[in-house]
Amino acid sequence: MSLTLSHLPSKKDIKVVYPRSPSTIDPNNPPWPAFRGYHTYSFAYATMGHRLPTILGKAIDDVIETLNQESEEEKVVDLVQCIERMDKLKEDLHAHARLRPIIDDGEADVALWNKEIAKYFQGKDFMNAPWLFAEAYKYRRLRECFSVSKYWHHYDVFFRQKCDTFARSNDAVFELSTRFVEPFKHQEGLADDAKLEAERLMFMELTQICLWGNSTDLSLLINMTEEQIKSLQSTGGENLAATEKNILGNHMARLWEVVKEMRNKTGGRVDFVLDNAGFELYCDCVYADFLIQSGLAKEVRFHGKRYPWFVSDVTKKDWNWLLNSMVYGHLFRNASDQEVESLRRLGLRWKQYEQEGKWVYEQHPFWCTGYTFWDLHNEAPDLFLHLSRSDLVIFKGDLNHRKLTYDCAAPSSTEFEVAIGPMASAAGAPRVCSMRTIKSDVVVGLGSDGDELSERLEKEEPGWKISGKYAVVLLSEGRPGEKVRFA
Numbered sequence: 001m002s003l004t005l006s007h008l009p010s011k012k013d014i015k016v017v018y019p020r021s022p023s024t025i026d027p028n029n030p031p032w033p034a035f036r037g038y039h040t041y042s043f044a045y046a047t048m049g050h051r052l053p054t055i056l057g058k059a060i061d062d063v064i065e066t067l068n069q070e071s072e073e074e075k076v077v078d079l080v081q082c083i084e085r086m087d088k089l090k091e092d093l094h095a096h097a098r099l100r101p102i103i104d105d106g107e108a109d110v111a112l113w114n115k116e117i118a119k120y121f122q123g124k125d126f127m128n129a130p131w132l133f134a135e136a137y138k139y140r141r142l143r144e145c146f147s148v149s150k151y152w153h154h155y156d157v158f159f160r161q162k163c164d165t166f167a168r169s170n171d172a173v174f175e176l177s178t179r180f181v182e183p184f185k186h187q188e189g190l191a192d193d194a195k196l197e198a199e200r201l202m203f204m205e206l207t208q209i210c211l212w213g214n215s216t217d218l219s220l221l222i223n224m225t226e227e228q229i230k231s232l233q234s235t236g237g238e239n240l241a242a243t244e245k246n247i248l249g250n251h252m253a254r255l256w257e258v259v260k261e262m263r264n265k266t267g268g269r270v271d272f273v274l275d276n277a278g279f280e281l282y283c284d285c286v287y288a289d290f291l292i293q294s295g296l297a298k299e300v301r302f303h304g305k306r307y308p309w310f311v312s313d314v315t316k317k318d319w320n321w322l323l324n325s326m327v328y329g330h331l332f333r334n335a336s337d338q339e340v341e342s343l344r345r346l347g348l349r350w351k352q353y354e355q356e357g358k359w360v361y362e363q364h365p366f367w368c369t370g371y372t373f374w375d376l377h378n379e380a381p382d383l384f385l386h387l388s389r390s391d392l393v394i395f396k397g398d399l400n401h402r403k404l405t406y407d408c409a410a411p412s413s414t415e416f417e418v419a420i421g422p423m424a425s426a427a428g429a430p431r432v433c434s435m436r437t438i439k440s441d442v443v444v445g446l447g448s449d450g451d452e453l454s455e456r457l458e459k460e461e462p463g464w465k466i467s468g469k470y471a472v473v474l475l476s477e478g479r480p481g482e483k484v485r486f487a
């Protein structure tokens with residue numbers, strides 16, 4: 001029997017108003033619609049269904065290589081168990097299994113993870129949980145495969161790949177080391193105006209080097225040839241001028257004003273929330289070096305991850321590896337003596353900064369969670385307070401950008417300040433800059449014509465959001481200097 005509902009009011013086409021108001025936002029009710037793995041034609045789907053299993057498969061191959069070189073029985077058996085756990089994780093991913101709590105493996109972030117799972121993701125699986133959380137969760141589960149072991153607690157399944165890509169970046173590495181080996185100083189006899197202009201130009205170019213250094217992301221370079229990597233890393237001047245037009249949201253001029261202002265106050269503190277190890281980290285350090293030498297900053301703090309994360313993210317081991325291989329390594333067999341010496345001297349200078357406390361490396365547990373940075377204020381108040389004391393916090397890369405913007409489908413014309421919510425609006429929020437080559441769906445900060453631009457690119461260049469060809473450098477003024485408050 002079917003009912004005829006002819007006397008009821010007609011159905012209304014309700015439009016949801018975005019962004020949702022901050023008090024109603026949680027991971028299941030994001031400010032704009034979230035990306036999820038089950039959106040079949042999305043990059044989220046491609047990542048959850050294809051990229052992550054491939055990444056995991058390669059990670060298992062890496063462990064097998066290590067296993068084949070191990071001779072002690074206890075260690076061999078222990079490592080075999082790590083592989084079994086990785087196989088189980090691969091199965092779970094494949095079967096779209098439900099997200100279970102993280103085992104208490106002694107890591108500092110277990111409570112943060114399990115609280116979030118219990119509050120928002122009970123019964124959710126790898127595909128229907130928001131993409132950002134599901135993807136981060138996979139890396140936490142991968143960590144667990146090793147953190148519960150006896151001998152392989154600190155094993156990094158991505159370490160070999162990270163080292164290899166840096167070792168294959170010789171052209172770009174020496175291009176920079178031979179230019180920056182000597183401490184920065186002005187040409188003789190320049191007037192003050194000319195000095196400032198020279199610094200501005202250098203700052204602009206180095207900002208682009210730091211930005212495009214983010215193109216080299218291992219999780220996306222799985223099938224790239226050496227030539228393709230080299231062309232991505234090209235740091236020649238002409239190339240930089242051409243690439244500036246690909247920075248679709250470009251606040252670099254404002255950024256220069258900010259750092260100039262910092263110097264007027266005897267040099268500020270700049271924080272880098274790092275992304276990838278190897279070449280990108282090297283570019284970040286070249287940039288940070290210039291900030292110190294030009295007096296724009298007197299202190300730089302680098303924030304890395306506590307364990308292997310999204311394939312190529314920087315850990316303390318990667319940080320040490322970079323500096324030590326620059327100073328002592330033999331990575332570049334075909335390099336000239338002059339090139340090797342330039343790299344060694346650059347590395348020595350950076351180590352010196354560390355000893356003098358001008359450069360500080362930090363690793364807060366919050367960076368390896370599934371929370372977005374809208375939650376940084378509530379879930380990591382100590383970290384928020386710490387960052388609020390910085391003059392400028394630079395977030396590198398795509399993942400950090402996704403976390404800043406809650407990884408959801410905000411229109412491209414959305415102002416960056418609006419898209420990052422409390423990281424701009426909370427009292428005491430620091431100045432924030434996102435330097436990101438666009439490698440996933442969320443794109444904001446393109447200005448008032450941003451929606452049209454986005455639509456046009458979608459038609460003309462499908463895939464423009466994941467190619468890494470385009471970028472943004474976006475700045476939020478925040479509310480620096482105001483007293484930080486927690487409810």
Ligand SMILES: O=P(O)(O)OC[C@H]1O[C@](O)(CO)[C@@H](O)[C@@H]1O
Nearest residue numbers: 047217219397398399400439440
């Ligand atoms: O190294 P980045 O710039 O954070 O890029 C990470 C990549 O991995 C992703 O998380 C997708 O797996 C995207 O954010 C991006 O494609």
